[in-house]
Amino acid sequence: MKIVVCAKQVAMLGDEVEFTDDGRSVDPDYLDFALNEWDTFATEEALQIRERLGGEGEVVVVTAGDDNAEEAMRRCLAMGADRGLRISIDEIADRDPISIARALAQVIEKEQPDLVFCGVQSADSVQATTGVALAELLGLPRVAVVRKLDYDHDAKKACVSRELEGGLIDVVEVDTPAVLTIQTGINEPRYATLRAIKQAEQKEIDVVEAGDLGEPAASMRRMFVPAKGEGAEMLNGSPEAVAQRIAEIVKERLA
Amino acid sequence: MAGVLVVAEHLRGQVRPVTLELVTAAKDVGGPVTVLVIAKDPSALTGQVDVAGVDEIVTVAVEAEEFENDVYQAALEAVIAERQPDAVLLGFTVNSMDFAPAVATKLGLGYASDVFAVSPEGGSLVAQRSYYGAKVNAELEFPGKDCVMLLLRPTSWAPAEGSGSANVTELAAPAVESHARHVDFEEVPQGDVDITTAEFLLSIGRGVGEKDAIGQFEELADRMGATLSVSRPIVDAGWMTNARQVGQSGKTVKPKVYLALGISGAVQHLAGMKTAGTIIAVNTDPEAAIFNVAHYGAVADLFEVADELEK
Ligand SMILES: Cc1cc2nc3c(=O)[nH]c(=O)nc-3n(C[C@H](O)[C@H](O)[C@H](O)COP(=O)(O)OP(=O)(O)OC[C@H]3O[C@@H](n4cnc5c(N)ncnc54)[C@H](O)[C@@H]3O)c2cc1C
Ligand SMILES: Nc1ncnc2c1ncn2[C@@H]1O[C@H](COP(=O)(O)O)[C@@H](O)[C@H]1O
Secondary structure, eight states: OEEEEEOOEEEEEOSOOOBOTTSSSBOGGGEEEEEOHHHHHHHHHHHHHHHHTTTOSEEEEEEEEOGGGHHHHHHHHHHTOOEEEEEEOSOGGGSOHHHHHHHHHHHHHHHOOSEEEEESOOTTTOOOOHHHHHHHHHTOOEEEEEEEEEEETTTTEEEEEEEOGGGOEEEEEEESSEEEEEOTTSSOOOOOOHHHHHHHHHSOEEEEEOOOOOSOSOEEEEEEOOOOOSOOEEOOSOHHHHHHHHHHHHHHHHO | OOSEEEEOOEETTEEOTHHHHHHHHHHHHOSOEEEEEEESSTHHHHHHHOBTTOOEEEEEEOSOSSOOHHHHHHHHHHHHHHHOOSEEEEESSHHHHHHHHHHHHHHTOEEEEEEOEEEEETTEEEEEEEETTTTEEEEEEOTTOSOEEEEEOTTSSOOOOSBOOOEEEEEOOOOOOOSEEEEEEEOOOOOSOOGGGOSEEEEEOGGGOSGGGHHHHHHHHHHHTOEEEEOHHHHHTTSSOGGGBBSTTSBOOOOSEEEEESOOOOHHHHTTTTTOSEEEEEESOTTOTHHHHOSEEEESOHHHHHHHHHO
16 A cells, blocks of 8 residues: 655745846745645645554655755654655746646656545645646546545545535545545644654655656746735734724724 | 636535626636536526626536536536637636646646736736735746636636626537545534624634633633634634634634734635724734735734733
């Protein structure tokens, strides 16, 4: 039994930003990096399935990115994934999600997994696209936005709950191997112990060069800081002054 | 055809509001507007999408009772092949996420999701979407693409109104094997409170940090005469039931006052509260997206403000 988890290193902006000279991306000096929140849930789900099946099988983490992106993968390895695969691509932020899916498909195809997990979306670019594009490229069934998963390895089927708008659950039976995009709240991601983090340093990460990513589905023209519309009226001063103004506004509006 | 193909979204016999927003957006793209209805019984739905601005309605009658991704994918691909639209518009919704990227990948379309503005420029399209927690916006182009698929952010366009008189064309459904089959719907449990009727919501997000902090805000809500609501991470962590969750996968609320403490303002959260009467936000990050929709904002530590509000 083999589960592939796609994990992305996402970028976060603080309260300042500068763009690169071509105006098409954010200067990396202004970014902090972390493992995408959705991918921690995907990793946990893979680990739990393996535990339920008696610990047999392998959980492989795949990322497309530069060597800095290995940090995110190490987090998954520290949680308990067995090995990592990095597809070497610089500036993933410049790529459209379908191109990223092509890069992922090239290596995942060779792994012949029973299940492939992606997150529903990446926090920095909110595409919600990569997983289902990947399924198409792999020729596999898929289900997006999975909040509950019941996998029957022997029957090659899974019963999943998709979470629709308003929280309505769409119960779906899917044939496996399949690609599932995992929603937050499906489980409680474990914390990696210090020891596990140390051990993860020793786990193997293979690096492969990306093949042909095909024609991009979109190209970035420019990035910019959105013009502040009306904007909020800012309440300044001490916490006491702020609280007092808030209390006044509430009282006035409820009257 | 050239022109715009709008894919209608519906659930249990009702066309979803985003569909009529797509019709309005189609006018920003330009050209004749065709609405595609894929359903077991499309005739029950065509009336709901026959609004002013729609030139034609195309239906595909499929066997599946409810949405199934393989069925929708095959139907949409067949209609795109037959009609050759310049643009295909869908809502950025959970069902679209389940099949639209596969269609774009297979047909090699231009593609962008969570788009909130679109304009034609010299014969091609420019779409806007955001990055990094909505702190940065971007314009995307689709060079060399004859057809562009866009998943549009709900509530970014006004719904199209007025009755229409579009012709209905029926197209045959392609044969397809469904690998992800709908079994059932499970309703959202009722829960212990109804946050949708509250006049004053005190809403807390991940900024509260830990479970032990929740009690303090329950008390504060009581003291202020507010109902406590939360963002999704609080529910995911099991600290509150989803009856109190505001947002796309929770409740849509419109209280007189929405006081948000430690909520960043992710698009799926804003979807549930941006029409509140007065929005007040407290966040340590001066660039948090919540300030873009708030009427009043304070860059401050929520605990310090909460301590003062308790007095
Ligand atoms: C399909 C789908 C559906 C979704 N549905 C929903 C939904 O219904 N509702 C929902 O809320 N989300 C939903 N989400 C999740 C959404 O994308 C965000 O992840 C979520 O809204 C973030 O919640 P948050 O703002 O509480 O947390 P974060 O984004 O982590 O923000 C926490 C904020 O707290 C601030 N902060 C930290 N410490 C302090 C302090 N001491 N004082 C003041 N401020 C502080 C930080 O600056 C930050 O802005 C959905 C996602 C998907 C993919
Ligand atoms: N560069 C990447 N490397 C590995 N997985 C990725 C990458 N980009 C996206 N993904 C996967 O696709 C999911 C959805 O991302 P997106 O489509 O970008 O919103 C993520 O949660 C990951 O599982």
